[in-house]
Amino acid sequence: MAWKFNDGAPIYLQIVNTLKRNIASGAYPPGSRLPSVRDLALEAGVNPNTMQRALSELERSGLVNSQRTAGRFITEDASALLDLRKSMSEEIVSEFIARLRGIGMSDEQILDTVRDKINSEHKEET
């Protein structure tokens, strides 16, 4: 089934984020082989060129490396993966706090909001 592309941002950038997320979460383990460009494109429901472009971006960041005819592989570099995870959460948290402050919320309110949200979801155990 095709992946979901929400905002108006370029699809290839959204794909990059999705792939990064899958790498950071371990869904694509270190050293594992990625599906081929064509298969990934089919899976995502986009043109192979678009997927190729997204993968080229990942290449530049060193998270994956391509071996001409054997396929693409996730880096074995454990520290790179730790860095990825850390930098991603850093960015996500910073952006989150900045956004809520931007609409006039205090730090206490921000923390409370997160706590409430998590707790309210845990209550929904029917």
Next chain:
Amino acid sequence: MAWKFNDGAPIYLQIVNTLKRNIASGAYPPGSRLPSVRDLALEAGVNPNTMQRALSELERSGLVNSQRTAGRFITEDASALLDLRKSMSEEIVSEFIARLRGIGMSDEQILDTVRDKINSEHKEET
């Protein structure tokens, strides 16, 4: 000085968000008059048409109303502003939690991360 446009999302959508943020935070008080389309475009560093498009979007959501030649005004509807603030924070928090969960973080880790981030910033009082 021109506004900052980060991601690859369409500028007019980013402008809509910026304006919503300014309304939600009270930077643009209820009933107050917005700068003209041309002035806002100049301030944001975009073409007047782009600003016009963003403002038309805001119009549809009922947050502002235009009076032909007198200018544009923020709605006086206090409840609409409360709703805006609430829905914006709802969306921001939901997206935030989903993102961190997406890279494999537990709810406890998420809460800790926010707490740490806020506390670490408070330490920086030279």
Next chain:
DNA sequence: CTTATTGTACTAGGTGATTAATACAATAAG
């Protein structure tokens, strides 16, 4: 060796976003 698969490159076309340059009616301000 033969063949299928892989990453990669290239051209072309369509679409939407953005800019540019005007133009106009309504009206607040003088």
Next chain:
DNA sequence: CTTATTGTATTAATCACCTAGTACAATAAG
């Protein structure tokens, strides 16, 4: 009344993104 300002509409041109289709060299698999 006259004038400047306002929101709004229109047309055209440019650019990035996306899709489509094709092609090629390298190599793993048979």
